[in-house]
Amino acid sequence: MGNRDELERTRLAWAKLSDEFLEPGRRCWASPEIAWGIWNIPERELATLGDLSQWKDKEVIELGCGTGYFSAWMAKLGAKPTGIDLTPAQLDKARAFQVEFDLAFPLIEGDACSVPLPDQSFDLAISEYGASIWCDPYRWIPEAARLLRTGGQLVFLRNSPLSIICSEDNGPAQDKLVRDWFGMNRIEWSADEAVEYHLPHGPMIQLLRDSGFRIDGLKELQAPEGATTRHDYMTADWASRWPCEEIWITTKE
Ligand SMILES: C[S@@+](CC[C@H](N)C(=O)[O-])C[C@H]1O[C@@H](n2cnc3c(N)ncnc32)[C@H](O)[C@@H]1O
Structure with a gap:
């Protein structure tokens, strides 16, 4: 599948998911x-x-x-x-929320692997289940490095690769390994869903370093007691025992 076909598939899949x-x-x-x-961990x-x-x-x-809520949180902190x-x-919803909450900031329709903005124009690049899982890390991480100033941070949340190797094509994560770790990156869960990317830790560390990032931290998120989720791929029980999400904290050197 060519890159343009894959983008179109992702766009169609997200057009269907958007109302949720x-x-x-x-x-x-x-x-x-x-x-x-x-788990909405503060x-x-x-x-x-x-x-x-x-x-x-x-x-x-x-x-x-x-829908732009992370950017909205950053705007409330006084960031741009x-x-x-x-x-x-998705952008239509983000624009509607900007009006509803009276908080405007620029929104661009485009591919996060090829952002139409100059080199070194940002202090922070962030992704919470955005490019961090829907884009090939070998494309979006170098693009984040290009966009950041020296000393800028890249912080992103994604599914843990552990949760992915415990997940079959359907249903919640299991308490056994069902998928290979070695060679994992591009995953097609089903023909009508968008392609996802889940690179294991070793190659991710190498890629971040090769792209000029220092790794400052990797937070593994645990489901809090009494947590529930609307998502069918994960249970609170699983995520109270093993990390189902992780946040990478890095700095462009
Ligand atoms: C789960 S949302 C992330 C936003 C929010 N943090 C959230 O969790 O709801 C995933 C978003 O990634 C977007 N996306 C997927 N592939 C993309 C790409 N190549 N470039 C930019 N956005 C992309 C989708 O359109 C979708 O709006």
């Missing part, structure tokens, strides 16, 4: 507090972004921004976010 993300998106827009991933517990006051007036690019997303239906 309307109310969750609204809740996040309405929330004053940054929270990560499917940033104040994770401290992935350091002292939040440092982001005032800083330029932030969100790669695969969806820009969101890029491939799917018009």
